[in-house]
Amino acid sequence: MKQYKFVLKPLSFYSDIFSADTIFGTVCWYIRYIYGEETLVSMLNDFRHKVPFIISSFIPQGYIARPQFYFTLKDTIAEIEKSKKLKSIQWLPIELFQKYQKDYNQDTLINELLSKDNSIKVIEMRQIDITRNSINRNTGMVLEGILFTDSYYYNDIYYTVYVTEFDESYSDMFKEAFITACSIGLGSDISSGKGVFDVSIKELNETEKKVFGYQGKYFVTLSECAGANIEPVCYTTITKYGKLGGQFSQTGVNGRLLFNKKPIVLYKIGSTFSTTDDTYGVLLNNVHTDPRIVQYAYAYPVYFDYSGATNI
Secondary structure: OEEEEEEEEEOOOEOOOOOHHHHHHHHHHHHHHHHOHHHHHHHHHHHHHOOOEEEOOOEEOOEEEOOOOOOOOOOOHHHHHHHHHHHOOOEEEHHHHHHHOOOEOHHHHHHHHHOOOOOOOOOOOOEEEEEEEEEOOOOOOEEEEEEEEEEEEOOOOOEEEEEEEOOHHHHHHHHHHHHHHHHHOOOOOHHHOOOOEEEEEEOOOHHHHHHHHOOOOEEEEOOOEOOOOOEEEEOOEEEEOOEOOOOHHHHOEOOEOOOEOOOEEEEOOOOEEEOOOOOOEEEEOOOOOOOOOOEEEEOOEEEEOEOOOOOO
16 A cells, blocks of 8 residues: 655636545546546446545645534533534644544544634635626627626645555556646636646655554545445535536537436545445446446545544
8 A cells, every 4th residue: 555645736716625536537537538448447447346546635735624523512602602613624734633633532622723822724715706797609799787706716725635555556647647637727617727736746744644544443534425335423415416527528428418417425524434444435336327427435534533522
């Protein structure tokens, strides 16, 4: 097993904090473009037998998802407000997570995060709204009085995508496809220069090695996931209405313009699970009328143990 990370610097506006399934789908298209469809099909078949690698979603550099736990019921306004504030904090500095990794105590963590003398920087994902005129596509003229607004992210936050390889057969291929995709653009509006990132490949630093090397009874996922082989402890879900990418987004599939996948319910980043296996999640089938189309839904686990003082 080998672990490393991509560090991404935004070079333009970008439409989303990209999830692992979006990254995986984009990489699959670029593997098809660069290496051919047979190579892509071979890789996807390998996922059905023995997972060659797993990836995280975009994670703010130096941070990690806060493990979700149920809150101990509080009957004072101050304690209720404190719980609300903690719920709004999605990311923990990785050093703070390491501090509590062997004995995760949510009550103590709340007090440290919300104390007046706390110097911990809370990540804020700021968005910029851009309003444009609507265009009549037949005449090329502006439609008077009709506007639309798009929201984009743009800030000085660097992101990390973590990778764990169980089989290095696809290592070079995956790296080339991902770097190429980031240089051309991820997400929507790439034709107008959106979603471009500078990418570097780096080894895990010492703190990350310790955090990712720890084995505990529970784990927090750094990617959205699903599957019968994971046992949730505390979680939130998201229903995804995925769209097809690449060539399928332009021409449809088998002559039919079916751009959308079926709705899929996934556990969100930060959900916590019991440790039962080495690999968690699945490559989902039956998400489209075309059986070739699949959905990446593997968890990227970071293990920890929790204090009995926390209500789970």
